Amino acid sequence: MDKFLVFTIAGLSSAAIYAIAASGLVVTYTTSGIFNFAHGAFGMLAAFGFWQVSVAWGVPTIPAVILIVFVAAPLFGAVVERVIMRGIEGSSDVVKIVVTVSLMVALLGLAQVIWPPDVSRPVPPFFEGRSVEFAGVRVQWSRLLALVVAVVVAGGLRLLFTRTRLGIAMRAVVDDRSLLQLNGGRPGRTAMLSWGLGAALAAISGVLYSTEQTLSAVTLTLLVVNTYAVAVVGRLRSLPGAFLGAVILGLAQSYVTGYINPDLTVGPIALGNLAAALPAIMLFTVLLIQPEARLRSHGAARLRPPQPVPSQRIAVFGGLALVLVLAALGSLIAPSDLVLVTKGAGFALITLSLVPLTGYAGQISLAQLTFTGIGAVAMAAWGANGSPLAVAASIALCAAVGAVIALPALRLSGIYLALATAAFALFCTAMIFNQQQIIPSGSVQVPPLSIGPFTADTDFKQLVLLAILFAGTGNLLVWLRRSAWGRRLTAMKDSPVACATLGLNLTSTKVGVFALSAAIAGAGGALAGRTFTADNFALPSSLPVTMLAVVGGIGSIAGAFMGGMLLGAIPIASTVFAANAIGVFRFVSIPVRDVLTFTPGLMGISLGREPDGAAPQIAVGYRAVGRSAAALAFTVGGVVALWLATRFGPLAKWSFAAALFVFVVAAVPLLPLILRPVLPEDTAPPPRRLACALWLALVTVAAAVFPWADRISSNGVRILLIIVFAALSARVAIGILGVAPEQLRRPIPPSPDLVGVDRPLVRADALEATRQMGLSEDDFEAEVEAIGLEHVTASRGASAVAGADR
């Protein structure tokens, strides 16, 4: 009985922390419509900040708590809202998820740079040593404190949201933002307030948690998964529901820790990690018993302009070119670098798996590497000799698992799929990848594929195999996109309601595309032919895959390849820069490698500045690079040439960095403009391509030749100068060219449906309509004569359209 009471109290106290964290999540979600995946990271920062202030700087507890919870955290939340979240208002679910996930990854990277994880940072509990006797059990005051704070938070929030005008306005913003403005409310201020409140609640939970557990940035950040498993009980919107969920999860975890023998096994799976897997189990259970979401007809999200689908011919030739280029590259470079390029190609295949799911169907998964892991583990178990049959079986397994995971979440909405995949990633890490029986000593060797006499047993063969796989899968996807099924996916992304009224089964279509995506990601594992560690499959590794895929341009195969290569490039860059550090300020020296750990996060957040991913000129230019084969070839060629020159030639590392930066910032975005053929309808004066190309070559070479390391002693000044030099080069290049990359954006022609609304119909409209319907003008005239409408066409264009319609 005592044991039961002990674990009940422990469970309730962690339930209290979950409840506080979940209420913060619910508050920001209901009042801003953005689900904050970085909520755990906010709490994590607060916990570390609290340690810094109270332990490292020795500030007394109460001022430290006030500083962190009531000053720093709300300010931070408000700034995040103002700077990042305001920009993504009204954009699609995918953008909202990617931006907050990027924020989470960036904060995690930042925290690991500021507070390196190799030092232990104990935080003494509040009221240390004081306890009360309760039914024969000693209870620490700090445990009770958590409960009291949770009750105060619950009461305070209830009062705020039902009794104060400010709280009611926060709820009103969600209902109708512009109506609140018409009432005289200020939605911007309300949103900043709700993010500040959410961050403060995250900070309370983080500070309370820091006194119970050892501080770990990753663990604290991933607590967000427990938090939203709790919040899902209230459908992410109800505070009482979230509190109920918190009690269930807190008690369940406590009892599992207390009563289940960690050595107990089910098949090959030891139950020691069950407590870590509980949030995922709870999330899926709750999702299963939720009723199916109603389709909503309003609020069609702003969509990006449609991505052009390449023709099958271009896809085939592009694939061939890719294989040849990678093979040529692979035969040139040193073995140690070949490993990295091969890894990059493997990542490209995994990013490709997001093209059908996110790019075509508008759904999002945060756990692609989990499927890679399942593929890899299955292949290691079944295909020791590398047989293609085992590969097929592994891929089929991934597809099946994907379908099972997606089914409960897809009945609801996109946000739930993202939640479910993240929880699934944690579940698999606890119950599969961290199991000694399944992955002994934490690493798994995937046997290389072997078909008849061919075995992909060298890195070079593996690279060619991956290139062929990427090209083949890319072609398959282009074919699928152009098929009836592909049109169905696009239609579903545009308007689920319209699709449902046409009799399309939304759920089975979504499950199908998710299974396809899981299968491709699984193939990336089953055919990797390398050694993975369990960490490779964990959630923090998966998130950058999704982020960079979206940043690279998820609608296109080339974008996926760029995303994958970016992922591959980060480890390459960190080996090149291993010994360098950015000494920005005299007393902070950040190793370049650490900067690279949070760059993917920063890239993702940059999406939030312009949710359609179009406006920053550079981004427009980069995206255009993906569309133009010649520009892509030049980009890759330029980077490779620079790199080879460093590897084998006389270039110093700093010169390489400078030249690469100048090339990527100044030259690459302009390449599509320089290489674009002159179109007959261009009316502007032709851009001065040759002069601009010469200028760009000149500045790149100048950056490569200049002895940066010898002339400038401080790292910080050096980096500043390189950035200034690159920016100036880019500005001058645009000046020489006379055209800004912005003009690459194609104007969207007004829809013919709106003609007549914004201007009267004229005869030209009728002719345009007939042309679009594929009739020639002669057909049109003939038809008009046949139905005797000449007099009408002469007088009124509108009827002519009606005539042509028949």
Added chain:
Amino acid sequence: MNAPLLELRSICAGYGTIEVLHGVDLVVPPSSVVALLGPNGAGKTTTLSVACGLIQPTAGTVLVAGRNVAGVAPEVLARRGLVTIPEGRGIFPNLTVRENLQMATLAGTRLAAVEEVAYGRFPRLAERQTQVAGTLSGGEQQMLALARGLAVDPAVLLLDELSMGLAPLIVEELYGIVATIARSGTSILVVEQFARTVLGVADIAAIMVNGVIRSVGEPASIESELSSAYLGG
């Protein structure tokens, strides 16, 4: 006649690359009801959105009481006595009736005053104080929306499609209230697609077609032009 309370001068506005209003001129004199009529897609709602600040015009000026309010946020205009009741029930469906009225106080009126006017005029709202507004009937929702216009006692009231989706009897009742508000001295701009309901209340009527005002005049003289404007004669 005094300076008009609300005046639009050669307004051009639109959504993205599509221009909807091509030079709209409209004047709302003090203490009068102006009805803006026109077929579907003529740009009536866009005109109203420009007037209340939700959409910034690409050309032209908006004058409120003779002052140019270009670039002024809608919440600021709302606090200066310009009440807008947008199309399709200007209420917050997930707040209770009382909380909705509380939002009306953001423009500066006290809650007690708002409640007194609202419940006094619409006793049915008093019965449903704690009910979530989204569960009210269509007519009751529109009453709640109109209660704001009544209670805040604005200088200018902008009404969009008051009749949308409501039974004729209720529409008649609502326009009776609009007439009361007008008698109190408020200038009102009413947008309607179904013109006959509003012509009885209006002092001036304007017909809008294809993003321009086609004609302005006495309701009686405008009535004859209506069918040709709607049917595109």
